Amino acid sequence: xxxxxxxxxxxxxxxxxxxxxxxxxxxxxxxxxxxxxxxxxxxxxxxxxxxxxxxxxxxxxxxxxxxxxxxxxxxxxxxxxxxxxxxxxxxxxxxxxxxxxxxxxxxxxxxxxxxxxxxxxxxxxxxxxxxxxxxxxxxxxxxxxxxxxxxxxxxxxxxxxxxxxxxxxxxxxxxxxxxxxxxxxxxxxxxxxxxxxxxxxxxxxxxxxxxxxxxxxxxxxxxxxxxxxxxxxxxxxxxxxxxxxxxxxxxxxxxxxxxxxxxxxxxxxxxxxxxxxxxxxxxxxxxxxxxxxxxxxxxxxxxxxxxxxxxxxxxxxxxxxxxxxxxxxxxxxxxxxxxxxxxxxxxxxxxxxxxxxxxxxxxxxxxxxxxxxxxxxxxxxxxxxxxxxxxxxxxxxxxxxxxxxxxxxxxxxxxxxxxxxxxxxxxxxxxxxxxxxxxxxxxxxxxxxxxxxxxxxxxxxxxxxxxxxxxxxxxxxxxxxxxxxxxxxxxxxxxxxxxxxxxxxxxxxxxxxxxxxxxxxxxxxxxxxxxxxxxxxxxxxxxxxxxxxxxxx
Amino acid sequence: xxxxxxxxxxxxxxxxxxxxxxxxxxxxxxxxxxxxxxxxxxxxxxxxxxxxxxxxxxxxxxxxxxxxxxxxxxxxxxxxxxxxxxxxxxxxxxxxxxxxxxxxxxxxxxxxxxxxxxxxxxxxxxxxxxxxxxxxxxxxxxxxxxxxxxxxxxxxxxxxxxxxxxxxxxxxxxxxxxxxxxxxxxxxxxxxxxxxxxxxxxxxxxxxxxxxxxxxxxxxxxxxxxxxxxxxxxxxxxxxxxxxxxxxxxxxxxxxxxxxxxxxxxxxxxxxxxxxxxxxxxxxxxxxxxxxxxxxxxxxxxxxxxxxxxxxxxxxx
Numbered sequence: 050x051x052x053x054x055x056x057x058x059x060x061x062x063x064x065x066x067x068x069x070x071x072x073x074x075x076x077x078x079x080x081x082x083x084x085x086x087x088x089x090x091x092x093x094x095x096x097x098x099x100x101x102x103x104x105x106x107x108x109x110x111x112x113x114x115x116x117x118x119x120x121x122x123x124x125x126x127x128x129x130x131x132x133x134x135x136x137x138x139x140x141x142x143x144x145x146x147x148x149x150x151x152x153x154x155x156x157x158x159x160x161x162x163x164x165x166x167x168x169x170x171x172x173x174x175x176x177x178x179x180x181x182x183x184x185x186x187x188x189x190x191x192x193x194x195x196x197x198x199x200x201x202x203x204x205x206x207x208x209x210x211x212x213x214x215x216x217x218x219x220x221x222x223x224x225x226x227x228x229x230x231x232x233x234x235x236x237x238x239x240x241x242x243x244x245x246x247x248x249x250x251x252x253x254x255x256x257x258x259x260x261x262x263x264x265x266x267x268x269x270x271x272x273x274x275x276x277x278x279x280x281x282x283x284x285x286x287x288x289x290x291x292x293x294x295x296x297x298x299x300x301x302x303x304x305x306x307x308x309x310x311x312x313x314x315x316x317x318x319x320x321x322x323x324x325x326x327x328x329x330x331x332x333x334x335x336x337x338x339x340x341x342x343x344x345x346x347x348x349x350x351x352x353x354x355x356x357x358x359x360x361x362x363x364x365x366x367x368x369x370x371x372x373x374x375x376x377x378x379x380x381x382x383x384x385x386x387x388x389x390x391x392x393x394x395x396x397x398x399x400x401x402x403x404x405x406x407x408x409x410x411x412x413x414x415x416x417x418x419x420x421x422x423x424x425x426x427x428x429x430x431x432x433x434x435x436x437x438x439x440x441x442x443x444x445x446x447x448x449x450x451x452x453x454x455x456x457x458x459x460x461x462x463x464x465x466x467x468x469x470x471x472x473x474x475x476x477x478x479x480x481x482x483x484x485x486x487x488x489x490x491x492x493x494x495x496x497x498x499x500x501x502x503x504x505x506x507x508x509x510x511x512x513x514x515x516x517x518x519x520x521x522x523x524x525x526x527x528x529x530x531x532x533x534x535x536x537x538x539x540x541x542x543x544x545x546x547x548x549x550x551x552x553x554x555x556x557x558x559x560x561x562x563x564x565x566x567x568x569x570x571x572x573x574x575x576x577x578x579x580x581x582x583x584x585x586x587x588x589x590x591x592x593x594x595x596x597x598x599x600x601x602x
Numbered sequence: 603x604x605x606x607x608x609x610x611x612x613x614x615x616x617x618x619x620x621x622x623x624x625x626x627x628x629x630x631x632x633x634x635x636x637x638x639x640x641x642x643x644x645x646x647x648x649x650x651x652x653x654x655x656x657x658x659x660x661x662x663x664x665x666x667x668x669x670x671x672x673x674x675x676x677x678x679x680x681x682x683x684x685x686x687x688x689x690x691x692x693x694x695x696x697x698x699x700x701x702x703x704x705x706x707x708x709x710x711x712x713x714x715x716x717x718x719x720x721x722x723x724x725x726x727x728x729x730x731x732x733x734x735x736x737x738x739x740x741x742x743x744x745x746x747x748x749x750x751x752x753x754x755x756x757x758x759x760x761x762x763x764x765x766x767x768x769x770x771x772x773x774x775x776x777x778x779x780x781x782x783x784x785x786x787x788x789x790x791x792x793x794x795x796x797x798x799x800x801x802x803x804x805x806x807x808x809x810x811x812x813x814x815x816x817x818x819x820x821x822x823x824x825x826x827x828x829x830x831x832x833x834x835x836x837x838x839x840x841x842x843x844x845x846x847x848x849x850x851x852x853x854x855x856x857x858x859x860x861x862x863x864x865x866x867x868x869x870x871x872x873x874x875x876x877x878x879x880x881x882x883x884x885x886x887x888x889x890x891x892x893x894x895x896x897x898x899x900x901x902x903x904x905x906x907x908x909x910x911x912x913x914x915x916x917x918x919x
Contacts, residue, residue: 075774086688093640093647178654183640183647239658245688262774265687265694266869266877270774292769292867296753301867304760304768474880478634519649521641 073579073601074285079298079307080315083266083291087253088244089218090175090182095589096315100289101218102593103271104254108149108168108216110590111498115392117214120594121163121255123150123200126214128542133214138207145206147191147213153200156276157221158259159252165202169194170222172204174229179236185497185589186215209540211547212499224252257282257597267291283582283600295321302575303329312336312574313591314495319378320447322573334576337381338585341498342570343388344451346439347481347490347524348563354437355488359417361562365403367410367462373454374568377447381573385566387555388494388502392587394544395499397552401559410462419463427463436465437488440480443470448491451567481523482512490523493570497589502554506563507535526563577601603910607903614899621895622676623669625888629879630665636685636882637661659685672885682885686878691889695874699893701771702859702870704786709793710852716798721805722837728810736802743799752792752865759788769867789866793859797851804847808840815839842909849905852897 084097089105106120119125126132126147138144155163174180175188182188190212193205206213224243232238243250248263257277262270271287290307292298295317301307302325310316317325319337326335348355348364355361370384386403389396419427419435427435439456441448449470456466466489471480480486494505504510508527510520531554538550574592576583582598637655641647656662660671675682681691720740724733760768767773772782812818813836821831860872875890877883 085686088688091688178650179658181651181655181658183651183655187648236658240683240688242688264697264771264869265689266698266874267771267867268774286774288774290770290867291869293873294749294864296749297756297769297865297867300753300756300761301768304756304764306760306768306770475633478638482634482638516649517653519652 075288076284076286076580076599076601077288077290077306077308079290079292079301079310081291081293081295081298081317082315084269086242086245087248087260087263088239088242089220090171090184091180091239091242091244093183093185095313098589099311099313099315099591099593100269102256102591103258103287103596104256104260104274105218106256107218107590107594108151109214110594111586111588112590112595113584113586113592115394115498115586115588117498121152121155121219123152135209136205142207143209144192145209145213147204147206148197149202149204149216151200151202152278154278155255156278157223157252158254158274158276159250160276161221161223161252162199163219163221163255164199165196166199167219167222168202169196170226170229171218171220174220174225174238177233177238179233180229180238184217186212186217188217209542211539211541213542219255221252221255224250258287277597280597282597287596299325302333309333309576309580310574312338312572312585314340314342314572317573317575318447319381319571319573322575323379323381325575332578334574334578334580336574336576336583336585337571338574338587339381339383339390339392339569340495340572340587341390341393341589342493342495343385343390344382344491344493344567344570345385345388346565346567347486347492348565349484349486349488349490350525350563351484352437352488354433354435357417358562359413360419360435361565362403363410363413363417363462364459364464365562365565366406366413367464368455368458368565368567369405370567371405373451373458376454377450378568378571381571382568383571384568387558387566388496388505389551389555390569390587393498395548395551397548397555399552400555403559407462414463421463425460425463426465434465435463436467438469438486439466439489439491440469440471440476440486441491442473442476444472451491482518484512484523484525489565491567495589501535501539503535503539506531506554506558508532524563526561528557528561531557607907610903610906614896614903617899618892618895622673622888622892625891626669626672626884627665629882629884629887630668632882634882635661639881668884672888681889684878684883684886686881686883686886691885694886695871695889695893698869698871698874701868702863702872705789705793705859705862705868705870706852708786709790709797710848712790712794713797713801714848716794717801717805718837718841720798720802722809722832724802724806725809725813726832728806733806736806740799740802740806743795743797744803746796748792748796748861749865751795752788752862755788755792756865769865771868785866785868789862789868792865793862800851801844801848804844805840808842808844809836812836812840845908846905849901849908850898852901 080096082096084094084100085092087101089101108120108122109117109125110120112118117125124130124132126149132148134146136144136146149168151163151165157163172188172191172194175182190206190210191204192207195203197203228241228243229238232241243253248260251259254260254274257274257279258271259274260269261272268291269289272285273282292301298310298317299321302310322335348361350356374380374382374384387400414427418429422428439452441452452468456468459466481490504521506522506526510522511525511527512518512520512523534550534554538547541547541550572585572587574585579601581600581602583592584595585592637652641652660668672682684691684694687694720736724736727733756768759766766787767785771785818831818836821835859870860876863870863873871890875887878886878890
């Protein structure tokens, strides 16, 4: 009786101090990372581009159907509509002239017009190495920018590029211009930019929302841009709230302190979302969108055991990847055959597939001279064991589970793998960078839609001491034909020929097997049932690039 | 007293200098660099851009040269620029420091009060039911991991009862005194429970020892009232060793706050230092760590000064 009375008293007291339920004109998004600053071109981070997706619009972006579209231009420049021309450059080379027409009614949140001068200014400072710009779609592809009128600029490219109509955000020259001029000599624009020093300046933003509150390492508050000419944003306020610990993030979601968790790799992991869905099937909408994050295993081609294609094929045939994704991810993460996602327009069905086939794996090993020994592990004529080291990032629970499943798979095919994991810093910062792994190395690559595989597959991107360990071709893959195809695909403008080049690249990749493809990670979104207009894309041009369409029901 | 304080402060300066060198060296020895981390998020980043970024952040300079420059800047009052926050270090650290001070000071004060009360009650009848109960609670406080305790409190008071906010430092659009206070209740409770358990055991042990001393028996024989004996004669002397422990704990509250701050999404010093080390933000990590070291050194100094007030027989030389 006394206990009941106490609890009732507690409840009354609690109701007095409890906060009222938040109205649906506010959306709180929980994230597990925080952006270093809000400058769109400095320090590339997923969380930064996600945050800025609400407030600054790229010129173009790939939509949910993975089609390139205009965000702040009136028409996507193409050869067909005459906005792109092939031109002769000095030295007999071919170049391009790309005309970009910005939407005429577009304004920064302080009321200033977004003009071609902003575009020219952005291009100009991107060319200054002291600014430290690093764009997904580099401005440095253009060697000249001519401002035609307020809304029109012509960019001259000194070579023909397939990515000619993919352009990032422009910066407000009326705000950043004076800052850059002052900081240019000292080379400290990076320290002086208003995006870092005064991130709540309205004139920095031209999207449907603008940043009105910024608490470093805690939260970012976004409110509608009063000068946004497009669809009226559906929320009076969007809060991006940092909760680094994922258990606490889930608790916040359940308590209502957070309305949704972004699925763009900045919130919960897929297994956590699957578990949440099991426990709370009706509380939220769960969306799993296959993405361009490609989980795979690099093979050390300096290892004699892995130089035999039959051993590499045996490794893939004996890895039951379908069961692995079904068991660990409820089939939400599709098995990969190459680095190209089946959702991509350049995906080639005809590339070699490797279904699970243990018998075939065993026969390939026998053909290569490997016979099972008394302990079940294969040996060759010299008595060498078929034993390979297998590394990944330590502490990543999902990857460690994947390792155990694969280790067990391979043991059945008489291949022994010895697990040797390292902290992410060491794994990426030393081991992979310097190609110091001895056998297998599991990690993920992310890329943009249609991005060239140069960085990971071209000979000129093999990290060596001579090039300061630059490039990310950690597998030391050097294939003359692949190099030719990469060069060509970057400049090929004919979509059909593009597809042919990409198809051949995928065939070489699947036949040569420089890596073991595993699966494409799925973005796991947890959104409130009342949120409408939310459409995940599965690639680096995030769902929030269309956040003006989000509204509560 | 003045000579003692001067000598100790000079010692502290030397310790800080050595610490700065050691910390700088250790961070420099960590594998990988921030530009590699950036490149991982941006597959299209060219080696040329990476080289530019290394030059901008001074990562292409030898470690010792960077340290020497940093030291000279610090001596002239310039704490440098935080690479990961894109702002001057002091601008980044000040709000974090204020947040941690709020959390630390409130929880430290509560821990001390609770532990002294419970420790004294425990020591009065060792082995009694109250002592056993307090011992059990104190050991629970010591043993339960902070992150687990935090999560339990969130589930109980934020998820189930929905009485208190689960995270953050204030509500957007409010941020008044009471709103901030509500947001502090759960993190302060977590940190207090974790520290009070430990302090209670020390107070209990010191009190039991003091209560068996001859002068306490004399005081009792003289017919002094028990509260007067306990509070005026026993507690004051029992607190001498306990003050040392508490002072040392005050410095380490930074690391305790790291977990609490992470769980309750409060950007305080502990979390900021931890993040800056992970991301190789040298200037921020060093300033934060040196501040933590300074707090520990000053806490020790404060403890030494406190002895002379608690026990007149102790003189500072």
